[in-house]
Amino acid sequence: MTRAPLLYVCVRPQQGAAAAEYESFRLATRFDETMLHEHDLVRDPLPDDAFDRYGGFLVGGSPFNTTDPESSKTDVQRRLERDLERIAERAVTGTVAALFTCYGIGVVTRFLGGEVSRAFPEDTGATVVSLTKEGRRDPLFGELATRFAALTAHKEGSAAPPPGGVLLASNDACPVQAYRVGDTLYATQFHPEPTTKAFTQRMAVYRDDGYFAANEYDRIAAQVLAASVTEPVRLLRAFARTFGPEA
Template sequence: MTAPALYVCVRPQQNAAEAEYESFRQAMRLEPDRLDRIDLVREPLPPDAGERWRAFVVGGSPFNVSDPESTKTDVQKRLEADLERIAGWAASAGAHVSAFFTCYGIGIVTRLLGGEVTRAYPEDTGPVTVSLTAEGRRDPLFGGLAERFTGLTAHKEGTGRLPAGAVLLATSQTCPVQAYRVGDRLWATQFHPEPTAKAFTERMAVYRDDGYFASDDFEAISGRVLAASVTEPVRSLRAFARRVLVDQPPAA
């Protein structure tokens, strides 16, 4: 039997990918047999993925959607096309699958659906204050969260213009689009909703020399992350799991 949900990895660094899977699984409170995984860096999305899984959670990546196409590797181009397939399924009218895209993934959704991905709104590695919009306070995933909460970010690009029909759910002072919803089955966040503060610092160690922050600042930034309370973002993933997986029959 196929698990009802699939974690989609788009990280070349396997140790970071393993830890990210565990962060998603624990945040969603799913046993391993309820959350499959696939590594799109090393294998393509199966053609029948839309029939095999009814929910997808997409992790982050050091890739950038806004990189010039001429600089992207064949692997990046292929996995972006696969992610667009998932986003398209969840955004379509009468969709039968749901998806939650995070960080790098929000750029995939934004570009696919006609919004703007820009380098104008990067955020430093570490905690930021995220504020819910009026629509966010009514959203089935975000409505149960505090109106202002701390999220963890590290990104070089962001959404400059929402796709047509998208509903803005959350924003921050430095990045105007922190989360949005399309229809009733597709969510995307700029911040990372899945890691604990400790897990985030472990991920920081993997990307210490990748330009997200000065490597000499690692200890200071780690201290700020570990001092932050990040209890709210995981609740959106927990709500996603309840909404799309609980009280539904298992996939055949």
């Protein structure tokens, strides 16, 4: 039986950054538009038939933060967080597969009873991530180098995975870089999809959003472009090969 396509779920209000992120996911998975569909969750709720149409979900990043006070969250942010929780609930039960990235890991961690705080931010750029013993045994992460560079830019994180989560990757700055729940829910704090060039283009969109000093853009972008970031994209290819449609 032919497996269903995957769905890229956009949670970025900035449409240009969202379009570029979809393209990064598409190129990383080596899928065309018939194999990786896209849905803008900022502008449209998750379709009722999404879990019938798609075998897996790839959730992108966002300038939103899970730890934003509820009183400051917009109706859109509250709604899309509920929809992300719906995806997480299905992935936990094995109905579908899902990979949540950056902002998404915070939504899932909180939904599953874990703690997310502002205590574990990471600067914009490349960081070194190490696999745990469980990560080295994981069907997807086990294909990666035991230590690798990954791209990050976030204001919140976690000290431990949520109940039921298996820690797969970590570093000193942000102890939870990746975890798995069951066999079909994965979450990463780092961004697995962009090339270094795509990441600097995303940086330009968010240069005034507090991730780094705006006047430091050129210096940080040069450091990003000089980094060797090879392993995260291999994670996406493993996810696509395991849960996506056959080419």
